[in-house]
Amino acid sequence: MRLKLKDLPEENIFSSGHTACAGCGAAMAVRNIAKVLGKEVIIYVPASCLSVFNGLFPNCAWTVPYHHTVFENTGAAISGLSRAMKRKGLDDVTVVGIAGDGGTADIGLQALSGAAERNEDVIYICYDNEAYMNTGVQRSGSTPHGASTTTTPVGKLTKGNQDFKKDVPLIMMAHGVPYVATASASFPLDLINKVKKAKETKGFRYLQVYAPCVPGWRYEQSKTVEVGKLAVECGMWFLLECENGRLKINREPKMKNLETYLKMQGRFRHMDEKQIAELQESIERKWEFYKGYADLTQRLYSGSEASV
Amino acid sequence: MRRVVGSNYATAHAVMRARVEVIAAYPITPQTQMVEHIAKFINDGIMDCEYIKVEGEHSSISAVIASQAAGVRSFTSTASQGLALMHELLFSAGGLRLPIVMGVVNRSVGSTGGIWVEYNDSMPQRDCGWLQMYVETNQEVHDMILQAYKIAEDKRVLLPIMICSDGFILSHTVEPVELAEQEEVDEFLPKYEARHSYLDPKDPIGSGIVTPREYRQEFAYQIHRAMLEAKDVIEEVNRDFADAFGRDHSGLVETEFMDDADAAFLTLGTVTSTARGVVRELREKGKKVGLVKVRAFRPYPVEKIAEVCGDVKAVGVYDRSVSFGVGGPHYLEARNALFDSDVPVIDFIGGLGGRDVTEADVRSIYEVLLEAAKTGKAKRNVEWVSTRGVALG
Ligand SMILES: Cc1ncc(C[n+]2csc(CCOP(=O)(O)OP(=O)(O)O)c2C)c(N)n1
Numbered sequence: 001m002r003l004k005l006k007d008l009p010e011e012n013i014f015s016s017g018h019t020a021c022a023g024c025g026a027a028m029a030v031r032n033i034a035k036v037l038g039k040e041v042i043i044y045v046p047a048s049c050l051s052v053f054n055g056l057f058p059n060c061a062w063t064v065p066y067h068h069t070v071f072e073n074t075g076a077a078i079s080g081l082s083r084a085m086k087r088k089g090l091d092d093v094t095v096v097g098i099a100g101d102g103g104t105a106d107i108g109l110q111a112l113s114g115a116a117e118r119n120e121d122v123i124y125i126c127y128d129n130e131a132y133m134n135t136g137v138q139r140s141g142s143t144p145h146g147a148s149t150t151t152t153p154v155g156k157l158t159k160g161n162q163d164f165k166k167d168v169p170l171i172m173m174a175h176g177v178p179y180v181a182t183a184s185a186s187f188p189l190d191l192i193n194k195v196k197k198a199k200e201t202k203g204f205r206y207l208q209v210y211a212p213c214v215p216g217w218r219y220e221q222s223k224t225v226e227v228g229k230l231a232v233e234c235g236m237w238f239l240l241e242c243e244n245g246r247l248k249i250n251r252e253p254k255m256k257n258l259e260t261y262l263k264m265q266g267r268f269r270h271m272d273e274k275q276i277a278e279l280q281e282s283i284e285r286k287w288e289f290y291k292g293y294a295d296l297t298q299r300l301y302s303g304s305e306a307s308v
Numbered sequence: 309m310r311r312v313v314g315s316n317y318a319t320a321h322a323v324m325r326a327r328v329e330v331i332a333a334y335p336i337t338p339q340t341q342m343v344e345h346i347a348k349f350i351n352d353g354i355m356d357c358e359y360i361k362v363e364g365e366h367s368s369i370s371a372v373i374a375s376q377a378a379g380v381r382s383f384t385s386t387a388s389q390g391l392a393l394m395h396e397l398l399f400s401a402g403g404l405r406l407p408i409v410m411g412v413v414n415r416s417v418g419s420t421g422g423i424w425v426e427y428n429d430s431m432p433q434r435d436c437g438w439l440q441m442y443v444e445t446n447q448e449v450h451d452m453i454l455q456a457y458k459i460a461e462d463k464r465v466l467l468p469i470m471i472c473s474d475g476f477i478l479s480h481t482v483e484p485v486e487l488a489e490q491e492e493v494d495e496f497l498p499k500y501e502a503r504h505s506y507l508d509p510k511d512p513i514g515s516g517i518v519t520p521r522e523y524r525q526e527f528a529y530q531i532h533r534a535m536l537e538a539k540d541v542i543e544e545v546n547r548d549f550a551d552a553f554g555r556d557h558s559g560l561v562e563t564e565f566m567d568d569a570d571a572a573f574l575t576l577g578t579v580t581s582t583a584r585g586v587v588r589e590l591r592e593k594g595k596k597v598g599l600v601k602v603r604a605f606r607p608y609p610v611e612k613i614a615e616v617c618g619d620v621k622a623v624g625v626y627d628r629s630v631s632f633g634v635g636g637p638h639y640l641e642a643r644n645a646l647f648d649s650d651v652p653v654i655d656f657i658g659g660l661g662g663r664d665v666t667e668a669d670v671r672s673i674y675e676v677l678l679e680a681a682k683t684g685k686a687k688r689n690v691e692w693v694s695t696r697g698v699a700l701g
């Protein structure tokens with residue numbers, strides 16, 4: 001049964017009093033994710049904005065067990081937690097890692113890949129704010145083409161990020177894990193139902209959640225939901241779901257209004273026509289790819305349950 | 309049961325007997341066989357545990373930190389580059405007060421080095437909040453793995469511990485080892501019940517929350533206190549073990565001929581066996597030499613060293629590692645322990661990269677020490693043993 005927003009509990013498991021910026025997309029997503037996960041969970045968070053805004057000692061916004069050590073080990077840490085729960089016979093406890101895109105696409109990719117390949121019984125959630133925000137907006141592997149960050153500045157030689165966004169969800173699909181999905185803080189209904197499905201699935205589950213960031217993307221703090229919605233409309237982010245190898249597109253993008261999306265945000269405002277055209281071309285290719293990939297996998301894996 | 313085995317087998321057997329429930333480990337020479345033995349035990353159905361075959365050592369230590377934080381007895385092992393790769397997480401294990409046991413098979417780390425014993429992998433980790441003990445024989449490795457859990461889990465300690473053994477010299481040399489039976493281990497080391505805070509949805513805690521300036525210093529002080537208290541615990545557990553198994557490894561330090569020695573030599577690890585032979589031979593010739601086998605490097609047995617070296621006239625310290633531009637790490641510790649004494653303390657750096665430390669080397673070390681005992685002075689504070697182009701003394 002699909003969840004509705006009113007099905008979520010009143011009580012916040014990720015409690016108010018955390019210190020995220022006003023309008024933080026990651027905080028919005030995490031609050032809803034926590035409500036679906038419920039209380040029988042253990043949460044691991046690596047170094048990231050979340051590890052800071054979830055409270056400094058002796059405060060902690062989590063009302064469930066919370067663990068943190070370093071930046072690049074989420075995949076391994078949740079493996080250890082999950083095996084420990086298995087030893088204790090606590091099969092109802094869901095082990096969840098929540099990492100930023102830097103901790104996922106870059107420094108943590110090795111541990112993530114290892115955990116996925118072992119099909120550890122865990123949920124890995126990447127909140128994707130498309131840069132290293134905690135350290136002050138440096139580029140990550142997940143930063144989109146053209147975006148200016150403090151390490152891909154707009155200068156004389158180049159203007160913004162010259163590389164293209166790394167497609168971690170696709171990398172995870174290639175690992176053949178039971179569940180991979182993308183979601184967005186701006187589509188809470190879609191998000192909570194994907195978290196629910198992840199919770200009900202066994203084995204390694206990967207979710208990447210688009211999470212607009214006010215100071216990093218430089219937009220008006222009341223516009224978080226709008227920015228996230230536009231991203232899906234224009235094809236800068238796709239809502240996808242891959243179950244046992246079969247990819248499904250949850251929402252058809254209109255593939256238009258890219259310029260409106262870009263102009264809303266300070267990080268893209270410098271982009272000229274040529275750069276925008278390059279970006280448009282890249283997202284169109286991506287869209288064609290996903291459509292084809294979805295058709296192909298629906299055919300190839302029809303009827304498959306677990307073996308991918 | 310007595311069997312002829314290498315230290316990797318002895319370790320794996322002890323880990324099985326300790327009823328460890330989560331292991332994450334990654335192969336590296338000369339520790340590799342340990343990973344293999346454990347895989348075989350599990351696959352043969354004689355060991356019941358979760359074995360996480362991680363993709364590297366940064367992940368093996370991350371995983372066992374997490375499983376131990378969840379209240380489950382955990383184990384990992386590594387050597388050399390693997391230990392260096394773990395470095396970042398060693399601080400987390402110490403800081404979170406997790407009684408993890410790690411088997412370290414010492415091997416040189418970095419360039420230019422090979423696969424043979426040196427302590428430049430473990431000794432640079434001394435400030436991470438881990439206990440470190442060094443052993444001489446395969447029996448001692450086996451016995452110390454069992455003792456390690458009892459020491460680390462003691463509520464006065466609650467710190468992780470490394471049992472360090474010399475690569476190849478122990479790992480790839482077989483010796484008769486008395487392998488413990490399950491019933492005797494169960495009696496000595498009861499099933500693990502995490503009594504300190506751990507991750508449990510029934511009683512949620514935050515573990516490893518980012519800590520502001522107002523608190524960090526007190527946490528650090530508590531680790532320091534626990535490390536100091538660990539000295540008593542190491543001695544106690546050694547006595548308990550000796551009572552239960554009839555093998556006494558002497559706790560923090562073991563001494564030979566120290567009652568009336570003029571020259572003492574402080575060793576760690578397998579070089580002790582070589583030195584033991586030489587000391588006995590020199591005693592027969594009437595030379596007043598003694599031997600101090602240092603077993604704990606963290607906590608360093610400062611008081612014990614000062615006590616056993618109280619009446620000697622010269623002290624030599626063996627170092628299988630270098631702190632460049634200063635001397636050996638063990639030398640610095642020993643000199644600190646002997647701060648109040650005015651006898652010469654001389655560092656002997658040797659055996660680097662697995663080079664043999666021979667009886668002839670130890671004889672020349674004692675010669676230098678006896679000379680210093682006579683004159684009351686060291687010609688040089690730091691000596692490089694059997695080093696081409698460098699003469700001793
Ligand atoms: C080994 C290591 N390198 C660098 C850092 C510094 N650091 C902490 S968080 C962070 C960036 C986090 O970025 P991301 O994962 O995208 O999360 P966000 O801050 O954007 O939420 C960096 C570089 C660190 N903690 N550890």
Ligand code: SF4
Pocket residue numbers: 019020021023024025026027049053129133134212213214215216
């Ligand atoms: S910097 Fe961005 S991601 Fe970090 S708390 Fe602020 S809005 Fe959220």
